[in-house]
Amino acid sequence: MDEATREDLIERVNRKTATVGASTPETLTVDGKELALREFIIETRSVDRIPPDAEETLTKAKRTLRRERGTRMDRLESDPLDVETAERLADEIIGIDRALNALENIRRPDFADEDGAASIEDHKRWVGFLDEIQR
Secondary structure, three states: OOOHHEEEEEEHHHHHOOOOOOOOOEEEEEEOHHHHHHHHHHHHOOEOOOHHHHHHHHHHHHHHHHHHHHHHHHHHHOOOOOOOHHHHHHHHHHHHHHEEEHHHHEEEEOOOOOOOHHHHHHHHHHHHHHHHHHO
């Protein structure tokens, strides 16, 4: 891959609008484990509020995703890559950004709005996705 192509890909992933209309990779490998990234984003968008007991898990998941984004950016910026690999990395970075955006847009519960056990029960599957990211 030539440097002009590398710079174009780096510019593409760093655009504020990079995630708009971009397709999300079906899966993403994090710490050697394959995660269903597209499904995770869909599940996250369906969550209205963060369950009270999931705040720490959410924080760890976001930290892990940011670390994975940084690792991939480092590779994109400096590793000798063929164009196909570089484009795959760019798509993964954009997918991670979409996941982070989805996680950032979840509202924290308001004590008056909490439904108690029913609300937490509805979010168990979502919390499972967060757990998978941080393991």
